[in-house]
Amino acid sequence: MRVLHAAGLYLLTLVLLIAACDEPDSYASIPENDLVELREWSGILARHWTLPTGDSLHALKPDSHEIQSLIILCDSHPEAWAYLYSCITDSLSTLEPPLPACQR
Numbered sequence: 001m002r003v004l005h006a007a008g009l010y011l012l013t014l015v016l017l018i019a020a021c022d023e024p025d026s027y028a029s030i031p032e033n034d035l036v037e038l039r040e041w042s043g044i045l046a047r048h049w050t051l052p053t054g055d056s057l058h059a060l061k062p063d064s065h066e067i068q069s070l071i072i073l074c075d076s077h078p079e080a081w082a083y084l085y086s087c088i089t090d091s092l093s094t095l096e097p098p099l100p101a102c103q104r
Helices: 002-021 032-050 064-076 079-094
Strands: none
Touching: 032 064, 032 079, 064 079
């Protein structure tokens, strides 16, 4: 869990740094197959972070090897961090909020 939170903070920091330097929404240098993989990762991370464990859509916690492969993918294309963050926010916006009785 700590690896996941550290990876999330790392993602956010890098996205902010990259977004300040590059033209927004310019992801032309990222190959299409990497874009597809980043979109898949965004759904996994968003569902894992937000949905309760018993929910049928809850994603399993990625292991450290999977997180490492995501980091390597994003490091190979610096714009990928911004794209991943954008996809995560899009994924979060499509999830239905929990009922008030379920909120902590």
